[in-house]
Amino acid sequence: DQQVKQNSPSLSVQEGRISILNCDYTNSMFDYFLWYKKYPAEGPTFLISISSIKDKNEDGRFTVFLNKSAKHLSLHIVPSQPGDSAVYFCAATDTGTASKLTFGTGTRLQVTL
Amino acid sequence: DTGVSQDPRHKITKRGQNVTFRCDPISEHNRLYWYRQTLGQGPEFLTYFQNEAQLEKSRLLSDRFSAERPKGSFSTLEIQRTEQGDSAMYLCASSYTGTGLRDEQFFGPGTRLTVL
Numbered sequence: 001d002q003q004v005k006q007n008s009p010s011l012s013v014q015e016g017r018i019s020i021l022n023c024d025y026t027n028s029m030f031d032y033f034l035w036y037k038k039y040p041a042e043g044p045t046f047l048i049s050i051s052s053i054k055d056k057n058e059d060g061r062f063t064v065f066l067n068k069s070a071k072h073l074s075l076h077i078v079p080s081q082p083g084d085s086a087v088y089f090c091a092a093t094d095t096g097t098a099s100k101l102t103f104g105t106g107t108r109l110q111v112t113l
Numbered sequence: 114d115t116g117v118s119q120d121p122r123h124k125i126t127k128r129g130q131n132v133t134f135r136c137d138p139i140s141e142h143n144r145l146y147w148y149r150q151t152l153g154q155g156p157e158f159l160t161y162f163q164n165e166a167q168l169e170k171s172r173l174l175s176d177r178f179s180a181e182r183p184k185g186s187f188s189t190l191e192i193q194r195t196e197q198g199d200s201a202m203y204l205c206a207s208s209y210t211g212t213g214l215r216d217e218q219f220f221g222p223g224t225r226l227t228v229l
Contacts, residue, residue: 004155034217036220041222042222042223043117043204043206043220043221043222043223044156044204044220045220046217046218046219049217089155089156091155099144099208099210099218100146100158100161100169101146101148101156101158101218102158103155103156103157104155105153105154105155106154106155
């Protein structure tokens with residue numbers, strides 16, 4: 001049972017445009033959500049997070065939006081840069097328990113010139 | 114470099130052999146996690162430690178797998194009698210938990226295991 005879903009395996013965006021990566025979850029106990037970026041041959045790198053008490057969190061070019069009623073979150077990158085090309089994983093956790101992360105399957109973002 | 118380190122980065126072994134991986138977390142971090150990632154999937158939780166205590170194990174962690182974290186510092190993950198289905202990237206992560214702090218996990222580069 002896939003509790004965190006990223007339905008787009010890949011996304012291609014032109015440099016300077018907005019990248020929007022989507023994530024859906026099914027477990028209503030999840031209350032903290034994170035986005036990680038992963039380059040080949042490296043471990044995931046933390047990007048940005050959001051608590052369920054918020055609906056938006058912004059950090060520079062990265063903004064995460066959370067829609068609790070729809071159990072949906074999205075990561076916006078604007079403007080997109082070639083160095084943003086990587087695999088992006090959405091992750092969720094129930095901080096009342098162990099804080100183990102449940103990951104989606106990832107979206108490969110390609111930012112073209 | 115004060116990040117999470119893992120050793121070895123790559124391991125090729127024959128089916129039936131035992132392998133052991135090591136993870137060195139960020140020094141002040143009290144939690145340590147092991148995840149496994151297979152091709153086309155996100156990382157899947159295996160087990161975690163708070164200091165030296167192993168507090169949770171996933172049902173993915175069969176009895177051929179054992180993890181330790183002696184003295185609450187580095188951790189080892191051993192796989193006995195490896196099978197081809199064990200081929201994956203094994204990721205270690207660490208975090209610090211404290212009052213009012215979020216449990217952000219920092220990942221190491223992973224150990225890629227290939228079982229022939």
